[in-house]
Amino acid sequence: AQSVTQLDSHVSVSEGTPVLLRCNYSSSYSPSLFWYVQHPNKGLQLLLKYTSAATLVKGINGFEAEFKKSETSFHLTKPSAHMSDAAEYFCVVSGAYDYKLSFGAGTTVTVRA
Amino acid sequence: DVKVTQSSRYLVKRTGEKVFLECVQDMDHENMFWYRQDPGLGLRLIYFSYDVKMKEKGDIPEGYSVSREKKERFSLILESASTNQTSMYLCASSLGTGGPGNTIYFGEGSWLTVV
Numbered sequence: 596a597q598s599v600t601q602l603d604s605h606v607s608v609s610e611g612t613p614v615l616l617r618c619n620y621s622s623s624y625s626p627s628l629f630w631y632v633q634h635p636n637k638g639l640q641l642l643l644k645y646t647s648a649a650t651l652v653k654g655i656n657g658f659e660a661e662f663k664k665s666e667t668s669f670h671l672t673k674p675s676a677h678m679s680d681a682a683e684y685f686c687v688v689s690g691a692y693d694y695k696l697s698f699g700a701g702t703t704v705t706v707r708a
Numbered sequence: 709d710v711k712v713t714q715s716s717r718y719l720v721k722r723t724g725e726k727v728f729l730e731c732v733q734d735m736d737h738e739n740m741f742w743y744r745q746d747p748g749l750g751l752r753l754i755y756f757s758y759d760v761k762m763k764e765k766g767d768i769p770e771g772y773s774v775s776r777e778k779k780e781r782f783s784l785i786l787e788s789a790s791t792n793q794t795s796m797y798l799c800a801s802s803l804g805t806g807g808p809g810n811t812i813y814f815g816e817g818s819w820l821t822v823v
Contacts, residue, residue, distance in 0.1 A: 627809035629811070629812075636819075638816045639798070639800075685750075689809060694741070696812065698750050700748075
């Protein structure tokens with residue numbers, strides 16, 4: 596079994612400042628981990644994924660995440676927030692099979708001008 | 709480009725009506741999924757299908773059924789809609805290798821209101 600905890604339900608940042616979204620996971624298997632973004636009234640879009648290759652994963656729109664096995668974490672970062680980053684972000688872990696996904700509760704990001 | 713299309717974005721239905729939500733993917737994916745998304749509850753899996761005519765119950769299948777007659781199409785059916793089925797429904801698909809790590813691609817969502 597696997598589970599995901601997103602440590603912040605809401606993050607507010609100023610435009611141009613760094614963004615950090617925290618995710619801890621538990622898994623009985625070598626996990627695959629994903630970050631998805633959901634803009635209002637839209638579906639989920641893949642930002643990046645980790646599948647046991649490089650521990651630092653680069654994604655779209657300047658986001659990256661680092662897999663830390665010792666800390667069971669997969670935090671998402673971006674060096675400089677843009678207004679278009681305002682959205683909800685989901686951390687997702689895949690278990691032994693690709694259809695067994697566990698979603699975090701989501702983190703809502705607000706970007707202040 | 710990868711595409712999962714949910715033909716109905718916004719629907720309003722009456723209690724007791726039979727409701728069909730349609731989803732089509734153009735990526736030749738084996739796996740298809742239906743989730744519902746509710747505030748405070750996140751995404752919950754209703755059903756998934758790993759092949760034509762094959763289906764498995766997810767976490768919350770009660771009150772729903774599914775149909776997959778063709779590989780690219782996966783339908784969610786509410787046999788008798790109830791107000792507690794008012795929600796956002798998300799269809800998704802993924803390549804079916806059976807192992808972990810396959811990216812799941814989502815549609816834009818269908819907002820269903822049952823009155």
